[in-house]
Amino acid sequence: MKAKIRIARLLQYLLFFIPVKKTRIMFYANNRKGYVCNPSVLMESFWLKHPGEYELIWVTRFPETCTMRTGITVVRQRSLSYFKLFLRCGIFITNDMIDEALVKKRGQIFLTTWHGGGAYKKVGKETINEDKTFAANFDKWYKRLDYFVSSCQACTDMYAEAFSLDRKIFLETGTPRNDIFFSKHPEIKKRVQDFYHISEQTKILLFAPSFQMTAPEKEQYDLRYLSETIDRLEEVTKNNWIVLYRSHYFREETNESLDERILDGNAYYEMQDLLYTSDLLVTDFSSCIWDFALTGRPVFLLENRLKEYEQMDRGFFVPYDTWPYLKCKDIAALPDMAVKYRDEDFTTLYKQHFETMGSFEKGTACEQILHILEN
Structure with a gap:
């Protein structure tokens, strides 16, 4: 792989004279299937606002998961077409680090939307057990950025330090994928x-x-407790319930359950749609808690996982005991926690947290970012 990267970079240097096409934009959601996360939302915004005016290219490791869409070109990451199209790319948008195989030249804009809001987990040079070789590449990956999208003031402050970045490159707009939580979208639920x-x-x-990173390669949860939780929720709320089990995209787990009410959350590619539609979130330290809090609905956190992550993995910028979410000892305690569920609004509690973090979420992230890139 390293040899392929060196060859790709050499060829780009040899073709450095090829001019940049400002209306060509490439989008990449790191290691994801389908059209997802912040890059997809920005791509959709460009397509809707400027139909036919921009050449929009979706980069993916899984082109077979991307259905054909009018006005969108799909290419496999690090394929010949990928490098060929990048030579004249005006803007490259990703939700993580910029591909090290790409050689940036004058006139090109590199933007990362990042892939999580709230600045909860430590990143960059602040991590506890980060691989030293990986950490040594931070400057190479992030110093090329022109813009870094920030969800809140805490994100700007902590990420600027963690990645040794100039604070001027941070776009304090809020997160593009979270714009949907500021208006009604019945079509998403349907x-x-x-x-x-x-x-x-x-x-x-x-x-x-x-x-x-320190968890077992295949971490299974005892799904009996999810079944019991559904039973308790149905008893308390008098509604029918299902569970959507959504594992992290780094580790998609197949958990077989005899309970037909426990469904595969990974089968549906776009996480934001699931957050928008769900009534209750159970997680650990996933940044989706920041997104879901915008709905005002309850969040349960598995406290044993929080402690493990703090002690054995990267740790947290913001102490988890200050987070405004309900804590559950572990998954075995989840059924009993269900009785605390109420179909009420947690907006006031979350609002205080957003104010403390200096949230930039207003539902206008896409509009602001497009305005900057257009000019």
Whole structure:
């Protein structure tokens, strides 16, 4: 792989004279299937606002998961077409680091939207057990950035330090993928309900544990406790419930359950649609808690996982005992926690947290970012 990267970079240097095409934009959501996350939302915004005016290219490791769409070109990452199209690319947008195989030249804009809001987990040089070789590449990966999208003031402050970045490159706009939480989208709910063949009245518990570097390669959860949790929720709320089990994309786990109410959350590519549609979130330290809090709905955190991550993995910028989410000892304690569920609004509690973090989320992230890139 390293030899391929060196050859690709050499060829780009040899073709350095090829001029940049400002209306060509490439989008990449790191290691994801389908059109997802912040890059997809920005691509959609460009397509809707400027139909036919921009050449929009979606980069992916899984082109077979991307259905054909009018006005969108799909290419496999690090393929010949990928490098060929990049030679004249005006703007490259990703939700992570910029591909080290790409050689940036004058006139090109590199932007990262990042892939999580709230600045909860430590990143960059602040990490505890980060691989030293990996950490040594931070400057190479991030110093080429022109823009870094920030979800809150805490993100700007902590990420600027963690990646040794100039604070001037941070776009304090909020997160593009979170714009959907500031308006009603009945079509999103219907899309999710139709995909899983559930009724409008059925409530959804989204179980979405995050990735932990120190966790076993195949970490299984005892699904009996999820079944018991559904039973308790149905008893308390008098509604039918299902669980969507969504594992992290770094480690997609197949958990077989005899309970037909526990469904595969990974089968549906776009996480934001699931967050928008779900009634209750159970997770650990996933940054989706920041996104889901914008709905005002309850979040349960598995406290044993938080402690493990703090002690054995990267740790947290913001102490988890200050987070405004309900804590659950572990998954075995989840059924008993269900009785604390109420179909109420947690907006006031979350609002205080957003104010403390200096949230930039207003539902206008896409509009602001497009304005900057257009000019």
